[in-house]
Amino acid sequence: MRIVLVMSIGHTLLGLLESGPCHGYDLKRSFDERFGRDRALAYGQVYSTMSRLLKNGLVEIDGLESGGGPERKRYAITDAGVTDVEQWLGRPETPEPYLQSTLYTKVVLALLTGRDAADILDTQRAEHLTMMRELTRRKIDGDLGDRLICDHALFHLEADLRWLELTAARLGELTLEIRK
Amino acid sequence: MTDSLLSGHDLHKTYGSTPALAGAEFTIRSGEVVAIMGPSGSGKSTLLHCLAGIVRPDSGTIRYDGRDLTAMSDGGRSALRRSDFGFVFQFGQLVPELTCLENVALPLRLNAVKRKEAEARGLEWMERLEVADLARKRPGEISGGQGQRIAVARALVIRPRVVFADEPTGALDSLNGERVMQLLIGAARSTDAAIVLVTHEARIAAYSDREIVVRDGRSRDMARAA
Amino acid sequence: MNVLRDLRMGAGFAVTGGREGWIRTLLTAIGVGLGVALLLLTTAIPGALSARDERGRDRNEQRGQAAQAGDHTLLIAHADTTYKGDEIRGRLLRAEAPKAPIPPGLAKIPLPGEMVVSPALADLLDSSRGRLLRERLPYRTVGTIGDKGLIGPDELAFYAGNDTVTTGDRWSSVLRITAFGSPFPADPMDPRLVLLVVVMFVVLLMPVAVLIATAVRFGGERRDRRLAALRLVGADARTTRWIAAGEALAGSLFGLLFGLGFFLIGRQLTGVASAFDLSIFPADLDPSVPLAVLVALAVPFAAVAVTLFALRAVVIEPLGVVRAGTPPRRRVWWRLLLPVAGMVALYPLIRQGSESGQFNRGQVVLGVVLLLLGVTAMLPWLVEAVVARLGAGRVPWQLAVRRLQLGSTSAARAVNGIAVAVAGAIALQMLFLGIENDYTKETGADTTRAQLAVSSDAQVGTEGIARIAGQIRETKGVRSVFGRSGTRIAEPGEDSGPGASLTIGTCDTLRELARIEGCADGDTFIVDPRTSNSVGGMQPAPGKNVVIDPGQGPRTSAAPTPWLIPKAARTVPGRADGSGIAPDGVLATPGAVPAAVTRQLPYSMTVALDPAVPDAIDLARNAMARVDPLAQVYTLNETRESRRFANVRTALFIGSTVVLLMIGASLLVTMLEQLRERRKLLSVLVAFGTRRSTLSWSILYQTAIPVVLGLFLAAGTGVALGAALLGMVQRPFGVDWTGLASMTGIGAGVVLLVTALSLPPLWRMMRPDGLRTE
Numbered sequence A: 001m002r003i004v005l006v007m008s009i010g011h012t013l014l015g016l017l018e019s020g021p022c023h024g025y026d027l028k029r030s031f032d033e034r035f036g037r038d039r040a041l042a043y044g045q046v047y048s049t050m051s052r053l054l055k056n057g058l059v060e061i062d063g064l065e066s067g068g069g070p071e072r073k074r075y076a077i078t079d080a081g082v083t084d085v086e087q088w089l090g091r092p093e094t095p096e097p098y099l100q101s102t103l104y105t106k107v108v109l110a111l112l113t114g115r116d117a118a119d120i121l122d123t124q125r126a127e128h129l130t131m132m133r134e135l136t137r138r139k140i141d142g143d144l145g146d147r148l149i150c151d152h153a154l155f156h157l158e159a160d161l162r163w164l165e166l167t168a169a170r171l172g173e174l175t176l177e178i179r180k
Numbered sequence B: 001m002t003d004s005l006l007s008g009h010d011l012h013k014t015y016g017s018t019p020a021l022a023g024a025e026f027t028i029r030s031g032e033v034v035a036i037m038g039p040s041g042s043g044k045s046t047l048l049h050c051l052a053g054i055v056r057p058d059s060g061t062i063r064y065d066g067r068d069l070t071a072m073s074d075g076g077r078s079a080l081r082r083s084d085f086g087f088v089f090q091f092g093q094l095v096p097e098l099t100c101l102e103n104v105a106l107p108l109r110l111n112a113v114k115r116k117e118a119e120a121r122g123l124e125w126m127e128r129l130e131v132a133d134l135a136r137k138r139p140g141e142i143s144g145g146q147g148q149r150i151a152v153a154r155a156l157v158i159r160p161r162v163v164f165a166d167e168p169t170g171a172l173d174s175l176n177g178e179r180v181m182q183l184l185i186g187a188a189r190s191t192d193a194a195i196v197l198v199t200h201e202a203r204i205a206a207y208s209d210r211e212i213v214v215r216d217g218r219s220r221d222m223a224r225a226a
Numbered sequence C: 001m002n003v004l005r006d007l008r009m010g011a012g013f014a015v016t017g018g019r020e021g022w023i024r025t026l027l028t029a030i031g032v033g034l035g036v037a038l039l040l041l042t043t044a045i046p047g048a049l050s051a052r053d054e055r056g057r058d059r060n061e062q063r064g065q066a067a068q069a070g071d072h073t074l075l076i077a078h079a080d081t082t083y084k085g086d087e088i089r090g091r092l093l094r095a096e097a098p099k100a101p102i103p104p105g106l107a108k109i110p111l112p113g114e115m116v117v118s119p120a121l122a123d124l125l126d127s128s129r130g131r132l133l134r135e136r137l138p139y140r141t142v143g144t145i146g147d148k149g150l151i152g153p154d155e156l157a158f159y160a161g162n163d164t165v166t167t168g169d170r171w172s173s174v175l176r177i178t179a180f181g182s183p184f185p186a187d188p189m190d191p192r193l194v195l196l197v198v199v200m201f202v203v204l205l206m207p208v209a210v211l212i213a214t215a216v217r218f219g220g221e222r223r224d225r226r227l228a229a230l231r232l233v234g235a236d237a238r239t240t241r242w243i244a245a246g247e248a249l250a251g252s253l254f255g256l257l258f259g260l261g262f263f264l265i266g267r268q269l270t271g272v273a274s275a276f277d278l279s280i281f282p283a284d285l286d287p288s289v290p291l292a293v294l295v296a297l298a299v300p301f302a303a304v305a306v307t308l309f310a311l312r313a314v315v316i317e318p319l320g321v322v323r324a325g326t327p328p329r330r331r332v333w334w335r336l337l338l339p340v341a342g343m344v345a346l347y348p349l350i351r352q353g354s355e356s357g358q359f360n361r362g363q364v365v366l367g368v369v370l371l372l373l374g375v376t377a378m379l380p381w382l383v384e385a386v387v388a389r390l391g392a393g394r395v396p397w398q399l400a401v402r403r404l405q406l407g408s409t410s411a412a413r414a415v416n417g418i419a420v421a422v423a424g425a426i427a428l429q430m431l432f433l434g435i436e437n438d439y440t441k442e443t444g445a446d447t448t449r450a451q452l453a454v455s456s457d458a459q460v461g462t463e464g465i466a467r468i469a470g471q472i473r474e475t476k477g478v479r480s481v482f483g484r485s486g487t488r489i490a491e492p493g494e495d496s497g498p499g500a501s502l503t504i505g506t507c508d509t510l511r512e513l514a515r516i517e518g519c520a521d522g523d524t525f526i527v528d529p530r531t532s533n534s535v536g537g538m539q540p541a542p543g544k545n546v547v548i549d550p551g552q553g554p555r556t557s558a559a560p561t562p563w564l565i566p567k568a569a570r571t572v573p574g575r576a577d578g579s580g581i582a583p584d585g586v587l588a589t590p591g592a593v594p595a596a597v598t599r600q601l602p603y604s605m606t607v608a609l610d611p612a613v614p615d616a617i618d619l620a621r622n623a624m625a626r627v628d629p630l631a632q633v634y635t636l637n638e639t640r641e642s643r644r645f646a647n648v649r650t651a652l653f654i655g656s657t658v659v660l661l662m663i664g665a666s667l668l669v670t671m672l673e674q675l676r677e678r679r680k681l682l683s684v685l686v687a688f689g690t691r692r693s694t695l696s697w698s699i700l701y702q703t704a705i706p707v708v709l710g711l712f713l714a715a716g717t718g719v720a721l722g723a724a725l726l727g728m729v730q731r732p733f734g735v736d737w738t739g740l741a742s743m744t745g746i747g748a749g750v751v752l753l754v755t756a757l758s759l760p761p762l763w764r765m766m767r768p769d770g771l772r773t774e
């Protein structure tokens, strides 16, 4: 889970910035509010991520408040940053266990930034099914061992897919919740 | 799709005030297996019924093998279903008073094939679906999984060019469900039949080549979504 | 205790089972109700007939005749007539004193020139159809006859006041009475007619019983499934049976109420029955209380018994009904026992019933009931046995046969009623045919020579006859009239012994009665005995001394007159006149007999009409009523059917048609229920491209196979029963093929009707809606 989070934290923060420039401290707060259910984000991680994004030109400093600690910096997203978020959201995740957190994050961000969340889910769904087809093919041709292994993966993927379906069905509800 | 066998374009169908289809699209080629997925009540079955010529859509066109299905008479569509289409439903589809073999032979007999020959061909298909030993039993005396295989045999016995399957595994456990799917797909592939497969289960949909999702009467082709 | 609780629970299901449950209870109630109504009607008919009979006897004038006019005597004369085929009862009344008896239904004796009429006659007189009748009854209508004085609501009758009738010589048919009423006990019915009526009741009531038994099982298949569900949650077999019985009980109780309603409505419709000469007052249709109570108790009891009995086979297993397997084979031996026992009961009666002999009714009823019950017991077995052997032919045939193989019970049950009704009706038709000749007499009338016959007690003499004949002859539409008078001649002496007849008429008239070459007034002829059909009697001869003895005719005080048969009398071959009467004895012209004698004799006439003149019959009758209102005028027919016999026959026909239609209704209900249960399957078959016609044919076969088998069995049983009944009345065996054909035809018609009525719902159900999973 950690890994997943680390992998997507940069994009998540970028996405949050997309709705308007804000301070590092506020960024952490809104991240925690929406995604930090299990564990709050450490300040250190926010700053290290932000400085990486700065270095890559995806964000820029929008202004400094007097008294000037790092938490007083105000960040804004650059055009390159927006494109990066866009690409990330549109790219299906490699189907694998515990994917929900990332997908959830993506969906919420899509809703926050007014993008089509259903599209994200459908894309993911297609990706999942493609993989399931591949596994099914392997299963039909393979020996019992292959079959068992493939079935294990298939059942997990199916569970994901169900989650995708459920989420798709609840997008309306979720939108209301997030926008409130 | 240049060589599509069966296609529906801009299909609309309303029951009373309930819109069941609102501009659905569909296309399938020979030998292709297409899964139709989507939430309950989204219009999957309605789409399947329209494509099979069982229900006439309010508007839109359905083309099968160069013919306009929506322009055909009820009798013409029935004849087409008898000769070119096969059907598998979720349950309750076998005629309870006929033996399993007679059930399988029924579509052939509706096509005026002699009883002896119809039953011989029916028995072949029952063998392929590994249920030949049930030939003399009645549907009331066999299990749900066995019944579904009989139904598959019955759908394939006329060597249809399109098989319509509406939740064929809905009432079966995963093992039996997949077994039925494998037999259905295997048999259909061997005769180059196309399969329109409505299902809720991803693992069953995974047997398809392509899937479309129906939501609120509108279809979405997932091949293009990806 | 537990049984009561279970029954109550079942009754609860009957009324709280949702819409489905309600419909089923309603169907049961209607079916039972129709049966109950029919039962009440049949139990009321004997009472109605005897009430009718009683009123008929109360207004009879045979009792209380008086010889002398007194202070409470009434003169009454018959003035019956027939108008356009309808018989009209007419009486002329002349009170001889203020205290004269008043006929039932009248407030007072009408004054001369006035009449009191029955409501039906009043309507007829008011209608344009009654135009000619108004001429015949030239009286002023001053009131209507009350129900008390009529035997049925549609009876045509009148009482007219009169001040000319006397009991004198001229009006010898006039009676002087002091009271109304009949001195004779009611006619006992001919035992053969009694046999007919008894069998008829059994034959009509048996299908009703079968119908009730079927009705309480309406919706049985669905019910069985619900009971199976009860078993699943732990009810034992006994409990479920009683619950089912409770349901049937509730249905049958509703049925009783419905039946009462149907009956009350139905008895207002007795006008329907009057179309068949059975006019009955609604109030007369009063079921006897003990019989009604018996019906009220027997029907619910039968409902419970039938259900318990029927469920004995459907062992309601928790899953047994859910999965239709192949049911166990029926056994035949006990089913055969019933008809055999029936035959054993009837056999000793064969050759016993002579014309006068009485039958042991109990034994007849038992035998017939057992035989017919045998049909209901045999049919399910027969259907099953035959259907099991039927090969699979075309698809519709295969569907129907397989369906019946899987469960033919409900089909056989519904057909049972038809089979019983047809078997009984065929047997009765045979019996009818066998004894028909006894009741339909060849009258011998030659309707090409004469269409009306007149006979009157008026003693008008030769000139009178000539005058009346002349007046009638002048009437429009009359071609010829031959009038004559007749009496008897015998050996002179105290004990005159057998006699011969003497017919007096003009030469023209006598030529109608014999082949006569030359004739002049004063001639006498003797009918060649070889050409007359009278046997024994006196043989007249020319020059023989005899007495003319009018005393043998209607009441006169005339003494015998000696007469010498003229020596010149020639023997001539006789021939029957237009009314079919062949003469015997002596034919004389008026000049050959003393005029004093001819003035004492009643007369008769035959009238030939011109068929081209419309209403010629009624014009002639009107003329006759003018000149001799008390003369009786008959329309000549080649055959005459006993009235009672005709009534019995029409009643049978109506009864069996009604029963067959009711059974058709129950067949239809069974079929519709089956279709409704198979909705989904029908849709699947449609998806496969099954033609409408395929399924329609399969429905036809499915109904027709049991019905055809039922009709076969019915024909066999019916012929056997008919043979036994014919044996009982000692008539040769003969099958009434038209009866058989018409009854089986009605049965087949019912099949077609049921199929035809099932098709629209079938087609409606063949729509794809059924494909949706429930």
Ligand SMILES: Nc1ncnc2c1ncn2[C@@H]1O[C@H](COP(=O)(O)OP(=O)(O)OP(=O)(O)O)[C@@H](O)[C@H]1O
Pocket (backbone or CB within 6 Å): B015, B016, B018, B019, B020, B038, B039, B040, B041, B042, B043, B044, B045, B046, B047, C768, C769, C772
């Ligand atoms: N015959 C009908 N009469 C009325 N409404 C109908 C009829 N058939 C379908 N509908 C309605 O049309 C809509 C689509 O129904 P359809 O059966 O196609 O859904 P589905 O996707 O197959 O659902 P499920 O997955 O539950 O089978 C539903 O709202 C349904 O209530």
Ligand SMILES: [Mg+2]
Pocket (backbone or CB within 6 Å): B044, B045, B046, B166
């Ligand atoms: Mg569906």
